[in-house]
Amino acid sequence: MKTLFLIIIAVLVTVIVMQNTxxxxxxxxxxxxxxxxxxxxxxxALFGFILGVIxxxxxxxxxxxxxxxxxxxxxxxxxxxxxxxxxxxxxxxLSDEDRDYIS
Numbered sequence: 514m515k516t517l518f519l520i521i522i523a524v525l526v527t528v529i530v531m532q533n534t535x536x537x538x539x540x541x542x543x544x545x546x547x548x549x550x551x552x553x554x555x556x557x558a559l560f561g562f563i564l565g566v567i568x569x570x571x572x573x574x575x576x577x578x579x580x581x582x583x584x585x586x587x588x589x590x591x592x593x594x595x596x597x598x599x600x601x602x603x604x605x606x607l608s609d610e611d612r613d614y615i616s
Contacts, residue, residue: 530554 533550607615 526554526558530558 530551533554535550536547537550537553539546539548539553
């Protein structure tokens with residue numbers, strides 16, 4: 514679907530550019546230049562394509578480092594023996610009841 518869309522856009526740009534070949538006078542500050550509309554439109558299409566590629570490229574995500582691993586630990590711990598509050602990154606996969614049932 515994306516390829517078909519790009520082909521249609523390329524054909525439309527080509528038809529529009531080929532219909533506009535007459536020269537045009539451009540003034541940029543003190544410089545005057547007579548340039549064909551064809552070259553101006555091709556230049557703008559190329560500029561738009563390059564800008565689209567730059568904007569749409571995938572970003573490289575940097576790894577997130579946690580400098581304060583226990584920042585969200587509550588200050589008042591009701592049960593000091595509960596390791597989930599003391600070490601929140603140390604998760605147990607099975608409860609004690611599950612271990613008793615398995616063995």
